Amino acid sequence: METTIKDVAKYAGVGVGTVSRVINNEKSVGAKTREKVLEAMKALNYSRNNMAFRLRKNETRIIALLVPVINHPFFAKLAYYIEDEASKFGYSVLLVSSQQKVDKENEIITRINQREVDGAVFVTHYMHEEDDLLGCPIVSIDRSFGENIPYVTSDNYDATKNAIKYMIDHGAERVGFIGSKPLVPSEVSERERAYIDVMEEYSMTPRLVNEVIQHGEETIVVSDFIEKYPDVDGVFVSGYTLSQVFYEAATSLGKKIPDEMQIVSYDGIFKQWGISNITSVEQPIEEMARQVVRLLIKKIRNEETCQRTVLKTKFVLGTTTR
Amino acid sequence: METTIKDVAKYAGVGVGTVSRVINNEKSVGAKTREKVLEAMKALNYSRNNMAFRLRKNETRIIALLVPVINHPFFAKLAYYIEDEASKFGYSVLLVSSQQKVDKENEIITRINQREVDGAVFVTHYMHEEDDLLGCPIVSIDRSFGENIPYVTSDNYDATKNAIKYMIDHGAERVGFIGSKPLVPSEVSERERAYIDVMEEYSMTPRLVNEVIQHGEETIVVSDFIEKYPDVDGVFVSGYTLSQVFYEAATSLGKKIPDEMQIVSYDGIFKQWGISNITSVEQPIEEMARQVVRLLIKKIRNEETCQRTVLKTKFVLGTTTR
DNA sequence: CTGAAAGCGCTTACAG
DNA sequence: CTGAAAGCGCTTACAG
Numbered sequence: 001m002e003t004t005i006k007d008v009a010k011y012a013g014v015g016v017g018t019v020s021r022v023i024n025n026e027k028s029v030g031a032k033t034r035e036k037v038l039e040a041m042k043a044l045n046y047s048r049n050n051m052a053f054r055l056r057k058n059e060t061r062i063i064a065l066l067v068p069v070i071n072h073p074f075f076a077k078l079a080y081y082i083e084d085e086a087s088k089f090g091y092s093v094l095l096v097s098s099q100q101k102v103d104k105e106n107e108i109i110t111r112i113n114q115r116e117v118d119g120a121v122f123v124t125h126y127m128h129e130e131d132d133l134l135g136c137p138i139v140s141i142d143r144s145f146g147e148n149i150p151y152v153t154s155d156n157y158d159a160t161k162n163a164i165k166y167m168i169d170h171g172a173e174r175v176g177f178i179g180s181k182p183l184v185p186s187e188v189s190e191r192e193r194a195y196i197d198v199m200e201e202y203s204m205t206p207r208l209v210n211e212v213i214q215h216g217e218e219t220i221v222v223s224d225f226i227e228k229y230p231d232v233d234g235v236f237v238s239g240y241t242l243s244q245v246f247y248e249a250a251t252s253l254g255k256k257i258p259d260e261m262q263i264v265s266y267d268g269i270f271k272q273w274g275i276s277n278i279t280s281v282e283q284p285i286e287e288m289a290r291q292v293v294r295l296l297i298k299k300i301r302n303e304e305t306c307q308r309t310v311l312k313t314k315f316v317l318g319t320t321t322r
Numbered sequence: 323m324e325t326t327i328k329d330v331a332k333y334a335g336v337g338v339g340t341v342s343r344v345i346n347n348e349k350s351v352g353a354k355t356r357e358k359v360l361e362a363m364k365a366l367n368y369s370r371n372n373m374a375f376r377l378r379k380n381e382t383r384i385i386a387l388l389v390p391v392i393n394h395p396f397f398a399k400l401a402y403y404i405e406d407e408a409s410k411f412g413y414s415v416l417l418v419s420s421q422q423k424v425d426k427e428n429e430i431i432t433r434i435n436q437r438e439v440d441g442a443v444f445v446t447h448y449m450h451e452e453d454d455l456l457g458c459p460i461v462s463i464d465r466s467f468g469e470n471i472p473y474v475t476s477d478n479y480d481a482t483k484n485a486i487k488y489m490i491d492h493g494a495e496r497v498g499f500i501g502s503k504p505l506v507p508s509e510v511s512e513r514e515r516a517y518i519d520v521m522e523e524y525s526m527t528p529r530l531v532n533e534v535i536q537h538g539e540e541t542i543v544v545s546d547f548i549e550k551y552p553d554v555d556g557v558f559v560s561g562y563t564l565s566q567v568f569y570e571a572a573t574s575l576g577k578k579i580p581d582e583m584q585i586v587s588y589d590g591i592f593k594q595w596g597i598s599n600i601t602s603v604e605q606p607i608e609e610m611a612r613q614v615v616r617l618l619i620k621k622i623r624n625e626e627t628c629q630r631t632v633l634k635t636k637f638v639l640g641t642t643t644r
Numbered sequence: 645c646t647g648a649a650a651g652c653g654c655t656t657a658c659a660g
Numbered sequence: 661c662t663g664a665a666a667g668c669g670c671t672t673a674c675a676g
Binding site for chain 4: 645646647648649650651652653654655656657658659660
């Protein structure tokens with residue numbers, strides 16, 4: 001039905017090998033022969049069957065992107081740049097949302113082992129045995145699954161420290177921290193550590209809530225925090241959704257921002273999404289995306305990679321700090 | 323290197339056909355034989371090479387999703403539900419951002435013709451010859467490329483009409499319309515038509531800007547509009563980004579909303595993205611996504627499909643109407 | 645119930 | 661420069 005290399009060969013009166021060579025632009029083909037083949041291809045409207053190509057070459061030229069949800073500013077932006085970067089290397093991106101379900105994650109791991117993809121970017125919240133993950137090269141963001149899995153992250157510790165000090169320098173005296181505790185060892189935990197260190201350095205009492213938060217439970221955690229620490233006048237919020245919820249909760253409680261309460265968020269800025277103007281530590285998402293793809297390509301090609309890449313964040317002033 | 327069906331067969335002391343039958347859960351295999359094969363598979367840590375499988379079956383079990391950008395609430399949400407629905411049918415989603423570039427779109431069309439995917443969802447703004455698009459089944463959103471390409475849309479005309487009447491009923495006397503004109507015939511144009519019809523019905527003067535807007539140019543168009551029609555007291559904004567920009571511009575111009583100016587947006591609501599509370603015609607994105615996938619699966623299976631599917635929107639009151 | 649063989653559409657040594 | 665042939669790892673009639 002579909003025209004194959006054989007049809008083209010017959011039409012052009014050459015062998016299939018020759019057709020293949022023309023398709024792949026090999027120089028070792030006579031001008032006249034090439035001409036004939038090209039004509040035949042056009043006449044028969046031939047296009048290569050990539051499934052066969054891939055089987056033969058044993059590569060899919062596809063990488064998987066596993067995110068908790070794509071429907072989220074951070075991951076959507078990440079996906080955008082990952083796709084863009086991957087396409088520069090001739091790779092396509094298979095999108096997989098784990099929906100924060102562990103079996104969904106395992107499903108994709110199975111498919112990786114079945115060589116549906118040449119490699120994968122893992123942005124995920126569950127534990128996996130490193131051994132299960134060796135079906136293909138993997139890179140990750142913000143966390144490591146093991147020695148063989150490089151990852152990209154941002155300067156969580158320093159950035160958080162600076163952000164908190166900024167609030168203190170600008171008058172905050174009772175600074176709190178609210179975050180969603182990662183389920184697994186993750187660089188995100190550095191934010192909490194930074195907070196605690198600053199509190200110690202300034203001899204301030206920590207006002208800290210850092211729990212495992214399920215998607216949708218942000219509101220509860222925020223009200224708990226506000227109830228527990230009604231006197232805070234500066235808050236570091238770790239994470240985008242949380243910062244949105246916190247901002248809304250604080251304003252609807254009648255807090256004057258930033259006069260009565262300052263807010264800084266890690267990851268709170270998505271101007272293009274029309275989101276409110278919270279002072280934020282902005283992650284270099286584009287750069288993270290591109291780096292992670294380049295790392296993955298290197299892994300696929302069996303080249304040396306750096307196990308941990310730390311990128312610089314940017315402190316962006318909004319209207320929620322003095 | 324990787325263990326194949328042959329290795330398993332040898333290990334289990336059976337033929338490769340038998341192994342294949344076990345893998346595919348065919349009943350016609352003796353219990354003991356099955357046992358042996360299963361053991362061998364486990365012992366050798368076998369997993370099927372899907373590239374070979376696909377070549378043999380002539381299907382990739384992948385569908386492509388072509389969007390202008392994934393980094394946008396509407397498309398991200400769409401992608402989320404498309405992936406979810408597709409996975410129910412055993413399909414994966416290949417993500418392709420056209421970045422609003424016509425050559426990027428053509429690139430993916432080529433790849434479709436190369437049988438990288440079994441089908442595609444096209445959400446795109448450029449013209450394409452229907453003939454070029456017949457490499458595999460395609461479905462679309464909001465527009466039709468031709469008789470062979472079914473699409474899903476929302477009730478643009480009725481919803482817009484109702485929304486505008488709502489503003490008029492609530493006191494608006496000089497109602498404007500601002501939108502981004504589609505480059506191609508699209509159901510989105512029904513919004514403009516609805517606006518014009520209402521203006522006529524009420525004998526009101528149209529205050530209309532509907533241009534082709536490049537990504538990033540929204541601000542200019544909005545200021546043009548405001549300059550051109552400084553007296554509007556009600557505006558229908560077609561599209562998400564535009565509505566964000568418009569809302570910001572209006573407030574920063576000191577317009578009292580909704581007292582001096584009402585705003586209704588098509589597609590302006592993305593609560594989970596922390597976006598402001600604009601009265602909106604809300605598209606049933608989840609349902610659109612699921613329908614579009616089901617249509618595509620039907621096309622792939624050569625079943626009958628409905629060429630045009632119209633889904634109901636919801637009018638959601640926010641704080642920008644009286 | 646099971647094995648040997650053909651074939652999916654390509655690529656790639658191997659000869660010439 | 662080019663053709664015939666083997667083979668990528670599967671599935672699936674075909675015989676038995």
